[in-house]
Structures are given as C-alpha cells and as structure tokens.
Amino acid sequence: xxxxxxxxxxxxxxxxxxxxxxxxxxxxxxxxxxxxxxxxxxxxxxxxxxxxxxxxxxxxxxxxxxxxxxxxxxxxxxxxxxxxxxxxxxxxxxxxxxxxxxxxxxxxxxxxxxxxxxxxxxxxxxxxxxxxxxxxxxxxxxxxxxxxxxxxxxxxxxxxxxxxxxxxxxxxxxxxxxxxxxxxxxxxxxxxxxxxxxxxxxxxxxxxxxxxxxxxxxxxxxxxxxxxxxxxxxxxxxxxxxxxxxxxxxxxxxxxxxx
Ligand code: FPP
Numbered sequence: 001x002x003x004x005x006x007x008x009x010x011x012x013x014x015x016x017x018x019x020x021x022x023x024x025x026x027x028x029x030x031x032x033x034x035x036x037x038x039x040x041x042x043x044x045x046x047x048x049x050x051x052x053x054x055x056x057x058x059x060x061x062x063x064x065x066x067x068x069x070x071x072x073x074x075x076x077x078x079x080x081x082x083x084x085x086x087x088x089x090x091x092x093x094x095x096x097x098x099x100x101x102x103x104x105x106x107x108x109x110x111x112x113x114x115x116x117x118x119x120x121x122x123x124x125x126x127x128x129x130x131x132x133x134x135x136x137x138x139x140x141x142x143x144x145x146x147x148x149x150x151x152x153x154x155x156x157x158x159x160x161x162x163x164x165x166x167x168x169x170x171x172x173x174x175x176x177x178x179x180x181x182x183x184x185x186x187x188x189x190x191x192x193x194x195x196x197x198x199x200x201x202x203x204x205x206x207x208x209x210x211x212x213x214x215x216x217x218x219x220x221x222x223x224x225x226x227x228x229x230x231x232x233x234x235x236x237x238x239x240x241x242x243x244x245x246x247x248x249x250x251x252x253x254x255x256x257x258x259x
Pocket of ligand 1: 198
C-alpha cells in the first residue's frame with residue numbers, strides 16, 4: 001500500500017484526508033444549562049473553523065460525521081432540530097465554500113432525509129461540483145455497516161446481471177462500491193487521520209473499511225470547544241507517527257523515500 005502522508009518542503013507531514021467524529025455537543029450544552037440543540041448550533045462554529053484550517057493547510061479531503069444511522073433513534077425534537085440545522089448550514093455556508101473552491105458532498109442513506117433537505121444537498125453538490133480545492137464529505141444518515149451492506153448489494157446486483165464475476169471482486173471493487181468510492185470523477189485517499197472529540201475512544205460505526213490504516217486521535221475536548229490550537233495538536237500528533245502499513249520500520253522508511 002502506498003504511503004499517503006505528504007511532505008511539503010521542510011514543513012511537517014500533513015494528512016491528505018481527515019475524518020472527524022464531532023462528539024460532545026449535548027454535554028457542552030448541558031454544562032451551560034442549554035438545550036442540546038444549542039450545542040449542535042455551537043458545533044457549527046467548530047465545523048467552519050475546521051474547514052478554514054483544512055483550506056489553509058491545503059488538506060485534500062475532510063469527512064465529517066454529522067448524523068449516524070443510529071441518531072434517528074434520538075428524541076424527535078433533537079432529530080428535527082439537527083435536520084433544520086443542516087438545511088440552515090447549507091443555505092448560509094455554500095456560497096462561501098464555493099468561493100473558496102471547496103467541493104461538498106453528502107454520503108449516507110439520503111432516501112431517509114426530507115425532500116427539502118435532499119433538494120438542498122443536491123443543489124449544493126451541483127454548485128460546487130467543479131471545485132478542485134478541499135473536498136468535504138458530510139456523512140448524514142450514515143453508518144459503516146450500512147455502507148458495507150449497500151456496497152455488497154451493488155456488487156451482488158452486478159454479478160446477477162452478468163457484469164461482474166464473483167471471483168473478480170477484489171479490494172478495489174469493494175472500495176469503489178463504498179460511499180467514499182463513488183464520488184463521481186473523484187478519487188479519495190482513505191483517511192490518514194481520524195479525530196474524535198468528546199472523550200470516547202470508539203469508531204462508532206463510522207468508516208469501518210476506510211479506517212483500516214488510519215491514525216486515530218482522541219481528545220477530551222467537546223466538539224464546540226475544538227479550536228485552532230486543538231486542530232494543530234491533532235496535526236502534530238499525526239506528523240509524529242511512523243506509519244508502517246504492516247511493514248517493519250526500516251521498510252517503511254524506504255517506501256517513504258528516506259530517513
Ligand atoms: C454528537 O454530539 C454530534 C452530533 C450528533 C451532531 C453533529 C452536528 C454538528 C456539529 C452541526 C452540523 C454539522 C454540519 C457538517 C452541517 P452529541 O450530541 O452526541 O454530544 P453528547 O455526546 O455530549 O451527547
């Protein structure tokens with residue numbers, strides 16, 4: 001497997017693709033005696049900062065876990081405020097993202113979303129489709145197991161239609177059938193760095209296949225408190241890792257082209 005971290009001049013090694021579980025909005029709000037929705041709203045500020053930092057560092061891709069398959073089981077009021085927030089965020093932020101050459105995509109089971117939200121998503125994707133800067137994937141109604149199931153169904157259909165032979169299914173076919181693998185003309189490297197805020201040390205059904213070799217960074221900071229210094233700390237953690245991809249250290253140094 002190819003080493004995916006990048007080195008620019010003497011600068012530190014940066015991840016090409018960052019995936020984030022933005023956890024802790026509810027606790028942030030509770031600590032202030034506010035409703036959970038206020039925490040999510042505040043979390044939007046951390047999303048904006050993170051996108052700005054990724055643009056500044058010329059990171060290629062950012063994938064944000066905004067709403068999981070399991071989150072549908074939250075109280076109806078919270079689900080509806082989150083859905084409202086997604087519509088609001090798209091309405092308010094897309095023009096500026098577009099100006100900054102950011103391309104936005106949503107991954108997940110969008111059939112579960114309201115027609116209104118689906119339309120806003122489609123419009124945002126269309127408006128930013130030709131942008132070549134930061135590629136932002138927002139995972140909404142997404143689950144890693146859902147993703148594997150939909151990929152298996154897709155491949156099984158191709159086999160049933162005679163377009164694919166079961167023995168020709170390799171990691172490449174599975175990768176490209178997954179949500180991150182079907183972004184039109186876009187080829188995304190798997191995430192190099194995973195960040196989870198809020199203190200839990202779990203993957204929580206995020207990108208199960210794509211996180212196979214990803215460096216994992218956990219912080220106790222609640223998502224609305226995730227600031228530029230925290231983002232830089234996560235980048236510094238990544239830069240200090242020696243990524244082996246199943247090789248021994250000495251082999252990896254050869255793969256990366258030096259000491
Ligand atoms: C988890 O915190 C957070 C969410 C389920 C929602 C994340 C949404 C945003 C940050 C805002 C919108 C984002 C975009 C990209 C438009 P939690 O509620 O589980 O917190 P808790 O663990 O403290 O209860």
